[in-house]
Amino acid sequence: MENDGKEGLILIRIQKNRKEHWKKICLEKQISLTNLIIDSVENRMMDNERKKVLAFIEKQDNIFVKIETNINQIAKMVNGQKFISENELQKFSNQLTEIAKLKAQQNEVFINIYSMLGK
Structure with a gap:
């Protein structure tokens, strides 16, 4: 995707325990939550x-x-x-x-x- 210098913000609502689970996954994989979501969505x-x-x-x-x-x-x-x-x-x-x-x-x-x- 082309980057025009602007960053977007997406707010999502998830259950607190799911968020904690995702954060645990990120900690284990040593990646950020943003990278986890983007890479998962874009199948990277x-x-x-x-x-x-x-x-x-x-x-x-x-x-x-x-x-x-x-x-x-x-x-x-x-x-x-x-x-x-x-x-x-x-x-x-x-x-x-x-x-x-x-x-x-x-x-x-x-x-x-x-x-x-x-x-």
Whole structure:
């Protein structure tokens, strides 16, 4: 929505116990009551959920960096020895296939997350 610099005020009447319940939710989620209402009405991701998602993405990225480092170490070892056993090659190949599958799944999840973040 376009912001023309003016803020509007909406007054609503709710039961006192409902208001207290909403405030409790806000305290748990560490968000304001205004954000809770706006994000709920506009069907957007809450700020605290967005922070969790971004932390998850960063953690996933770190995991794959570690895996890629391990792959590079194995490749360096094989290049130095100029040999890898058939069994080790098969295990390594299986691991690479599994990583490719996981990376594809992760990318699908990230696409969904980014679309949710954009709302």
